[in-house]
Amino acid sequence: MSAIDHTVNATAELRRAETQSPSSRVALFEADQPLALDGGASLASFQIAYQTYGTLNAEKSNAVLVCHALTGDQHVANIHPITGKGGWWSLMVGPGRPIDTDRFFVICTNVLGGCMGTTGPASFDPASGEPYALSFPVVTIRDMVRAQAMLVDRLGIDTLFAVVGGSMGGMQVLQWAASYPERVFAAVPIATAARHSSQNIAFHEVGRQAIMADPDWSGGNYLALGRTPRKGLAVARMAAHITYLSDEALHRKFGRNLQDRLAITFGFDADFQIESYLRHQGMTFVDRFDANSYLYMTRAMDYFDLAADYDGTLANAFRGTKTRFCVMSFTSDWLFPTSENRTIVHALNAAGANVSFVEVETDKGHDSFLLEEPEMFATISGFIAGAARRRGL
Amino acid sequence: MSEFPGATMRADPDRVDLDVVAGFVAPGARVLDVGCGDGELLLRLETEKGVDGRGIELSQKGVNEAVGRGLSVVQGDADHDLATYPDQSFDFAILSQTLQATHNPRTVLENLLRIGRKAIVSFPNFGHWRIRAKLLLNGRMPITENLPYRWYNTPNIHFCTIYDFLALTEETGAGIEAAVALYGRGRALSERAPWPVWNIIGEQAVFVLSKR
Structure with a gap:
């Protein structure tokens, strides 16, 4: 390890x-x-x-x-x-x-x-x-x-x-x-x-589906089984994180800048800084947050209609x-x-x-x-x- | 013709209409100031008359300053945001030097009369002799101390004269409870002066209206 x-x-x-x-x-x-x-x-x-x-x-x-x-x-x-x-x-x-x-x-x-x-x-x-x-x-x-x-x-x-x-x-x-x-x-x-809003419920649903599609989620029983749906939760966070920013701010911060390389690699590594940034956001999030809790929090917001x-x-x-x-x-x-x-x-x-x-x-x-x-x-x-x-x- | 009390003490002689407006507001009243700027009038009314004041202001700077002074001010404008206020929810709905900058002055006035038991409206009089003279002699849109903009950058898109305003009060079924015309450095015209004199001498007018 x-x-x-x-x-x-x-x-x-x-x-x-x-x-x-x-x-x-x-x-x-x-x-x-x-x-x-x-x-x-x-x-x-x-x-x-x-x-x-x-x-x-x-x-x-x-x-x-x-x-x-x-x-x-x-x-x-x-x-x-x-x-x-x-x-x-x-x-x-x-x-x-x-x-x-x-x-x-x-x-x-x-x-x-x-x-x-x-x-x-x-x-x-x-x-x-x-x-x-x-x-x-x-x-x-x-x-x-x-x-x-x-x-x-x-x-x-x-x-x-x-x-x-x-x-x-x-x-x-x-x-x-x-x-x-x-x-x-x-x-x-x-x-x-x-x-x-409908759009916001839609974003939340994408996040939840990402978590639930991770085999390690195990029907929600991952804790009892000693697993963590890391990939699913990370993808949920990555998608959500985009919605917290703006096109303008992303462009200002990252533009189309490449990550630690001088040219695109014709592959699916994180060529762009924004990709690397999002991956980092996703991976650090899974350590501090529980995947099921993420499902419950997003649902609570979806149901809110004062x-x-x-x-x-x-x-x-x-x-x-x-x-x-x-x-x-x-x-x-x-x-x-x-x-x-x-x-x-x-x-x-x-x-x-x-x-x-x-x-x-x-x-x-x-x-x-x-x-x-x-x-x-x-x-x-x-x-x-x-x-x-x-x-x- | 007497000098309006307190008028000459103002730092900004162009806004002497605010003294007149404040004079019409009853102590302890519920007041909505539409186009309240940085909240100068509201603050004064809250301090001096203990009113329960609210404001609407378009500029972020104005709203921030007003809220920072502890006033309740909403970012918005007279054309779009008055519709959400319930009928007769204020004792006074004030629109000072803003009517001429609205897209639909008639609707704005109707909303003021609906929201407030009384509406207080102040506006620059486009019928003032100096404006008439400038247009007549120069043949160009007048620029004065009170109205310092050029035709292409002015926020004032719906100028009116005191006559025009009187006609609008007729059309909207508004009763005139009181009126003051100001000239020179904040002097009030005699109430006995006839409307034609107001329309040519008055630089600004303040009307207190209520629904008939």
């Missing part, structure tokens, strides 16, 4: 350890607090892995819940226990950052169905002693938010000062505002949609809300384009809600919300400062 394989296995083992007993905080919910799921099933016992930063004030009024995207986790602003890299949103969350941990008590949970310590398909089913795999019930964005609300209850927090998130995190923000309007003082949904729960009228989801909203989109985001975000704004207007909306000009695509975007930081800092004044913080 080569050194590289050994490292890979060590990383994967580290992740599996994180799934069962995360290095972050964990809240256990026992049978006395079952979680009823939208799909009809119920989780008798489950755990939520989460991180907190900063200090909760005496009035418990300065808590900010950060919601992560498809492949994110609770490690928003600390060194990641598996990859060793900085937190996924350390540009946004931290001392002196727009979500200032010197002022606010920041909570970030790994979502239900995830693989970084919150109960999901890679967790052990207490009934069987085996990993849940596909016996784990399909969960929805609303289920994720219900579970988060139980954690917030447990922390003794009645009203969150703000709920913030991008992409799938933005869906959770919208669900929070709709399900618990009186518990959300300010909401910041970024680069998101009130329903997953208006459907409110007679098909999105504005009804926000009727009478006192929450202050700040919606944000990016010009080059074609996965969650400005039009989807503007639909949210129009519904909020129709509901008479207090809403701000900014479209940030950038060529970095959907991933912009995770990157260095000064306009985004300035707007969110300003919005949070204004909301904090009104909250008396």
